[in-house]
Amino acid sequence: MRIAFVGKGGSGKTTLSALFARHLARSGAPVLAIDGDINQHLAQALAPGEDAPRTPPPLGPGLPGIKTFLRGTNPRITTSDSMIKTTPPGRGSRLLRLLGDDELHTRHVSRAGGVPLMVTGEFDESDLGVACYHSKLGAVELYLGHLVDGPGEYVVVDMTAGADAFASGLFTRFDLTFLVAEPTRKGVSVYRQYRDHAREFGIRIAVVGNKVTGEDDLLFLKEQVGDDLLTHLVHSDWVRAAEQGRAPSQAPGSPDSPDPLEPHNRHALNVLRETVDAQSRDWDRLHRHAVEFHLRNARAWADARTGEALAAQVDPDFVPGPAALD
Template sequence: MRVAFVGKGGSGKTTLSALFSRHLARSGAPVLAIDGDINQHLAEALGSTEVSAPPLGEHTASIKDYLRGANPRIPSPEAMIKTTPPGRGSRLLRPLGDDELHARHVGRAGGVPLMVTGEFDESDLGVACYHSKLGAVELYLGHLVDGPGEYVVVDMTAGADAFASGLFTRFDLTFLVAEPTRKGVSVYRQYRDHAERFGIRIAVIGNKVTCEDDLLFLKEQVGDDLLTHLVHSPWVRAAEQGRTESGPDTLASLEPHNRHALTVIHEAVDSRPRDWARLHRHAVEFHLRNARAWADARTGEDLAAQVDPDFVPGPAALLP
C-alpha cells in the first residue's frame, strides 16, 4: 500500500512520515520510506544524519534503462519520460526486492529502509526544476507491484506544489497534515479541490493540537475529512533536538494519544483496497498529457505509442 504525506511547509508532514514509518517497522510490517521533498529531512526525522545509498534523482537515466527492460515500445532510455507507464517486457519491482535498483538505492535510517530523491546541487541552481528529480520516484512507483501488508511511505513536497506532476495519483491514500490555523487548512482546501477531479481520497491529520478549541477549529474547517489528530508532543521535540534514541522501538515512549493516532492511520490505510485499474488509468492519462504538452517535441517520438493496450497491471503482470 502506498501513502503520501502532504501539507503546508512546517505543518509536520515530515515528522508524521517518519513516525508512521517507524510505527509500521515496529509492527513488523515491510516498509520503505521515500523522501520526495525538496528539503531532504526525512532521514534526520528517522534518527540518522545521512543515508549511504545514492539519491534516485542523480541516477534517473540508469533507472529508466533498467525499468524499460525488454519493452519493445521503449527503444532507448532517452525515449522514456517520467510518466512512461510499464508494458509487456518492462521490469517490474517488488517492494525491497532482490534487484539492482533496490540494492543500489535503499539505505537505512533509524532502522527503516529509506530511499531519497536528492537535493539540488550547484549545477541545478537557476536552471532545473525539482520535479525533474521526482521523476525517478514517479517511475519507481509506476513499476512497483506491491500488495496488502506492504507499505511505501512518501514524504512529498510542501503545499499544492505536489500537483505539478502526476505523482499525486500514485497513492492509495494521501494524508494531509494540517495545523489548527487558517494557513494550516488553506492548503487542505487547495488539495481537496484538485484531488476531487481525479477521485483521489484525502484524509486530514490534525497536528500540534494543544487544546479543545484547536480540535473544534479543525472539525469546523475540515469536517468528515478529519481522520485523527496528534497533540503537542514533548517526545517529538526531544527527538528533533537529538535527545532521544533512534529506531522503531523508541516509539514506546511516544505519548499514548499520539501512538493511538498512528494506529488509526494504519487502520485507515489497511481499509483502503487497491484499485489497480484506477492507478494504471491515471498513469496513462498523465503520460498522454505530458506527451502532448512537451515530451513528443523534446524526444522527437510519438510517446502515445508507449502505452501498451494489452498490459494488465497488478500481480498478474509478474507472471511469465
C-alpha cells in the same frame, strides 16, 4: 499500500511520515520510506539520535540508469532516452517487488532508524535557475509506476510542501493521501487546494491535525475540514526533544525499547494504519491515471523534446497488477 504525506511547509509532515514509517516497521510490516521533499530531512526524522544518518545514493542523479533498468525489453520504448517520468509499464518492462533483490533496490535503499529509505536527492547549486525539482521526483513516479506491491506492504512518501505535488501526476499514484494540517487558516488552505484537485481524480484525502493544543484548536479543524478530519496529534515532548537534538538513542517504537510517544499520539498512528489497511487497491485506476498523465505530458512537451510520438509507449494489452508479474 502507497501512502503520501502532504501539507504546508512546517506542518510536521516529515515528522509524521517518519513516525508512521517507524510505527509500521516496528510491527514487522515490510515498509519503504521515500523522501520526496525538496528539503531532504526524512533520514534525520527517522534516526533522530544519529548526528549524520546514512542515506543511500539518491534517485534523481541515478535516473538515466533507472530508466534503462525499468525499460527492460519493452519494444514500445525505442531507447531509455525516450522514456519520461510518466512512461507507463508495458509487456517487457521490468517490474519491481517491494524491497526486492534487484539492482534498483540494492543501490538506492539504505536504512535510517531501522527503516528502509530511498531519497530523491537535494536541489543543489548546479540546479539553480536551470532545473525543476520535479525532474528529480520523476524517479519516484517511475518507481511507483513499475512497483507491484502486495497486501501488507507499505510505501510511505514524504512529499513536497504545499500544492507543488500537483505539478506532476505523482499525486495520483497513491492509495491514500494524509494531509497534515495545523489548526490555522494557512494550515487548512493547502487542504482546500488538495481536496479540489484530488476530487477530480477520485483520490482519497484524510486530514491529520497536528500541533493541537486544546479543544479550541480541535474545534477549528473540525469546522474547517469537516468529515475529512481523521485524527489529530498533540504536542509531543519526545518529538520536540528529537528536533532539538536531545532525543534518546532509541527511536520511538523501536523493537527493543518501550514506545516513548504519548498515548494519544500512539493511538493516532494506530488510526492511520487502520485507515490505510481498510483501503482496497484499484490497479485499473492507478494505471488509467498513469496513462492519462503520460498522454498529457507527451502532448505538452515530451513529443517535441524527444522527437517521438510517445503515445505509442502505451501498451493497450498490458494488464496492471500481480498478473503482470507472470
